[in-house]
Amino acid sequence: MKYTCNETFERLQDYLDRELSEDETRLVDEHLSGCGVCAEEYEFEAMVLRHVQCRVREPLAPADLFSKIQASLAAESSAA
Amino acid sequence: MMTEELSVQHRFERELQPIVDVAFRYAFRLTGNRDEAMDLVQDASLLAFKYFASYSPETNFRAWFLRILTNRFFRNRERASKLATESLDAAPDLYLYDRFKADGIPVDREESVASVFEKINEEAVQAALAKLPEEYRVVATLHLVSEMPYEEIAAVLEIPVGTVRSRLHRARKQLQVHLWELAQAYGITPKETQ
Numbered sequence A: 001m002k003y004t005c006n007e008t009f010e011r012l013q014d015y016l017d018r019e020l021s022e023d024e025t026r027l028v029d030e031h032l033s034g035c036g037v038c039a040e041e042y043e044f045e046a047m048v049l050r051h052v053q054c055r056v057r058e059p060l061a062p063a064d065l066f067s068k069i070q071a072s073l074a075a076e077s078s079a080a
Numbered sequence B: 001m002m003t004e005e006l007s008v009q010h011r012f013e014r015e016l017q018p019i020v021d022v023a024f025r026y027a028f029r030l031t032g033n034r035d036e037a038m039d040l041v042q043d044a045s046l047l048a049f050k051y052f053a054s055y056s057p058e059t060n061f062r063a064w065f066l067r068i069l070t071n072r073f074f075r076n077r078e079r080a081s082k083l084a085t086e087s088l089d090a091a092p093d094l095y096l097y098d099r100f101k102a103d104g105i106p107v108d109r110e111e112s113v114a115s116v117f118e119k120i121n122e123e124a125v126q127a128a129l130a131k132l133p134e135e136y137r138v139v140a141t142l143h144l145v146s147e148m149p150y151e152e153i154a155a156v157l158e159i160p161v162g163t164v165r166s167r168l169h170r171a172r173k174q175l176q177v178h179l180w181e182l183a184q185a186y187g188i189t190p191k192e193t194q
Ligand SMILES: [Zn+2]
Pocket: A004, A005, A006, A008, A031, A035, A036, A037, A038, A039
């Protein structure tokens, strides 16, 4: 069995998120390695996603957040 | 009694510590504000601690905690202003890809995409996310900040996996439309990217 361009495209977002079954992943892999059009679309979508992810990966939690939580938990525990 | 109390708190903190960063990032992207995000994570922590007995050990603490945080966020929002449930028009597939092609920007080069994203900074992406209807924004944000599998997102938001999938895919398409609008507002033209 082989996927058509349409069948591949329908699965592209799930493929990007590694949400396809092993069989589906293999079929998409096979199609992308033999179809320049779909491969280009896939690479582009992957690039856009990487850039967007990179922009939202910040910020780290403020250094004092966890200690603040610990303090309020301690207060809650002793009040109980 | 005292040592018993301490050990519950200690167990809770041990679960919480590794996910504080992702919880804060998620809260920050939801609220768009550092102080509100701090408050939200702290509120959720207290609430989660209170109900920690209902958490089954060895299950997914991250999903359990983020569910509490998300519910807290929606509760606060409801109080502030009743949300209009906005529908999301179907954005076209491959929107950016087609816009790049139409404007003669090479789609197969990392540099051309990178040059557009140089202009679309963190605030711009935040603004683009903020334009999404809330139920789409929550799914997209959760996936972007944590790369959680769909099933875990479904557990956090208490919605079916199929709903996660369709909301995420539609949100991403709409996000591309917003990003292109922003890129244009920032004056990005093919000439500049060459
Ligand atoms: Zn193809």
